[in-house]
Amino acid sequence: MSLRRRALLTGAATAAAAGLLSGCGGKDLDDLLAQAAAVPKKPARLTWWVSEIPSRRGSVVADLIIRAFERRHSHIRVSKINALSTSDGNRSAIATQLAGGSPQPDVYLGDTTWPVQFGHSSLALPVETLLPRDFWDAYPAALRSSSSYRGSVYAVPFFTDSTYLYYRKDLLAKHGLRVPRSWEELLRTSRVVQQSGDTQAGFLWQAAVTESLTANVTEFLADAGATVLDEQGRAALSGAAAERAFSLMAEFTARRVTPRTVATYQESDSQAAFVDGRGLFLRNWSYAWVNASNPTASHVSGKIGVVPRPGFEGTGRQGISCAGGWSNFVNPSSQALGAAMEFARFCAGEEVQRLLAREAGVIPAMTSVLGGREARASGDPTVLRAADLRLVSRPVQTPYYPQVSKALYTPANAVVRGDLSPAAGVRAAREGLRTALEGNAL
Incomplete structure (x- = not known):
C-alpha cells in the first residue's frame, strides 16, 4: 500500500x-x-x-x-x-x-x-x-x-553512477589499433590482441544471475534500439533488435572474447581481472577508474583509458549508460x-x-x-565525461522490479552460457516479464 x-x-x-x-x-x-x-x-x-x-x-x-x-x-x-x-x-x-x-x-x-x-x-x-x-x-x-x-x-539525490568502456591503451598502441567504435569492431580487435598472446580476455563484463546482468542487458538492448517495458509498463521485449542484443552476449563467449566464467562475474570480479592485467577491455561503473588507476593495487595503473560504451554498427547509438x-x-x-x-x-x-x-x-x-x-x-x-552520456533506466517503473530483473537476468545468463539460443532467450525473458508484472513471479 x-x-x-x-x-x-x-x-x-x-x-x-x-x-x-x-x-x-x-x-x-x-x-x-x-x-x-x-x-x-x-x-x-x-x-x-x-x-x-x-x-x-x-x-x-x-x-x-x-x-x-x-x-x-x-x-x-x-x-x-x-x-x-x-x-x-x-x-x-x-x-x-x-x-x-x-x-x-x-x-x-x-x-x-x-x-x-x-x-x-x-x-x-x-x-x-x-x-x-x-x-x-x-x-x-x-x-x-x-x-x-x-x-x-x-529519494533525494546523492551521487550518480554511469558505465564506461575501459581499455588497455598500451596494448592498443602496440598493435596499432584504435579504440573500438562499435561492438563488432571490439570483437575483431579483441581477437587480434588475444591471438598475439598479449591478453587472456578480450572483453570483461558482468553476466552473473544478479542485478549486475540486468544493467548490462538493459544497455545492450538500448544499443540495439530495443526496450524492456513500454511507457505503460507492459512487457515490450521482442523482435530483431532484442535478438541482436542477446546474440551479441552469446557471441562474446562463443568466440572466446569473453571467458566463460563471465557467467559468474559481478562488478568486483570483472574489475579484479582487469586490474590484474587479464583483460583488454572492461565494461564497468565509474568507480573502476579510481581502483584501476591506483598504483598500489593495480597492475595496469597508467596504462588504461576510458571512453563511453560503443554501440552497434549502423545504429548511431553510442555512449549509452545505465543510470x-x-x-x-x-x-x-x-x-x-x-x-x-x-x-x-x-x-x-x-x-x-x-x-x-x-x-x-x-x-x-x-x-x-x-x-x-x-x-x-x-x-x-x-x-x-558524465554529461556526454545517454542515460537509460532499468525497468524500475514497477513495484515488481526484483521479479522483472530476475526475468531478464535468468534467460540472459543461459544465453551467455550457451544453454539457450538468443531467440529462445528473448522469448523466455518476455514470458518471464509478463508473469512478473502480473505479480505472480517468485
Whole structure:
C-alpha cells in the first residue's frame, strides 16, 4: 500500500512484488511531513545507514560529510550504521528492518532502483513537498524519473553512477589499433590482441544471475534500439533488435572474447581481472577508474583509458549508460524526521556535491558540479565525461522490479552460457516479464 494523507497506516501491508512489508506505526502522513519540514532547534541525534563510498584520496568520505553537516548544525549529531556491500543485500536487510517499524536508521542510502518498490511499500517518506520548487533543475532528468512513483518523490539525490568502456591503451598502441567504435569492431580487435598472446580476455563484463546482468542487458538492448517495458509498463521485449542484443552476449563467449566464467562475474570480479592485467577491455561503473588507476593495487595503473560504451554498427547509438547511483531515503518511522530530512537535503547540496567531486570516486549528482573546479582538478575522465552520456533506466517503473530483473537476468545468463539460443532467450525473458508484472513471479 502507499502512504496517503489523512489515512492511517496498518503497519503490516504486504507488497507482494517486492517482498516487503509497509508500516509506520499508524502515523498520519500530514503529521509526518510537518515533522520532517521542521529543522530541530534543540539537540538531536540521527543515524545514517551508509555503505562505503569509494575514496579518491584515502579519506572516509561518509565521515567527511558528517563532520561538514555537524559544523553547520552543531546541535545535531549523526552516527553511521555500516550498510552491506551489495545492492541486493542492502535492499533485503533494510526492507526487513523498516517493515517492522524500526525508527532506525533515520536516513538510509539506497540504490536508484529502489524508490518505486520502497514508495509502494511505504518504507520511504514522500519528500517532494519538502524540496524547493526548482530543486530538480540542478539534477539529471533521469534521476528525478527514477526517484518518483505515482507522482511522488521518494529519494533525494546523492551521487550518480554511469558505465564506461575501459581499455588497455598500451596494448592498443602496440598493435596499432584504435579504440573500438562499435561492438563488432571490439570483437575483431579483441581477437587480434588475444591471438598475439598479449591478453587472456578480450572483453570483461558482468553476466552473473544478479542485478549486475540486468544493467548490462538493459544497455545492450538500448544499443540495439530495443526496450524492456513500454511507457505503460507492459512487457515490450521482442523482435530483431532484442535478438541482436542477446546474440551479441552469446557471441562474446562463443568466440572466446569473453571467458566463460563471465557467467559468474559481478562488478568486483570483472574489475579484479582487469586490474590484474587479464583483460583488454572492461565494461564497468565509474568507480573502476579510481581502483584501476591506483598504483598500489593495480597492475595496469597508467596504462588504461576510458571512453563511453560503443554501440552497434549502423545504429548511431553510442555512449549509452545505465543510470545508476545512490540516493538518500528518509525512514517514515524516524523519531528525528526534521533532522533526517535536513541531512538528506544537505547531502544533495552544493557543499557535499563539491566534496564528492574532490574526495570520492563517484559522480556527483548535481550537474553544475561536473564542470566545476573540483571535478577538473580530479582529472577523472568518468566525471568529466558524465554529461556526454545517454542515460537509460532499468525497468524500475514497477513495484515488481526484483521479479522483472530476475526475468531478464535468468534467460540472459543461459544465453551467455550457451544453454539457450538468443531467440529462445528473448522469448523466455518476455514470458518471464509478463508473469512478473502480473505479480505472480517468485
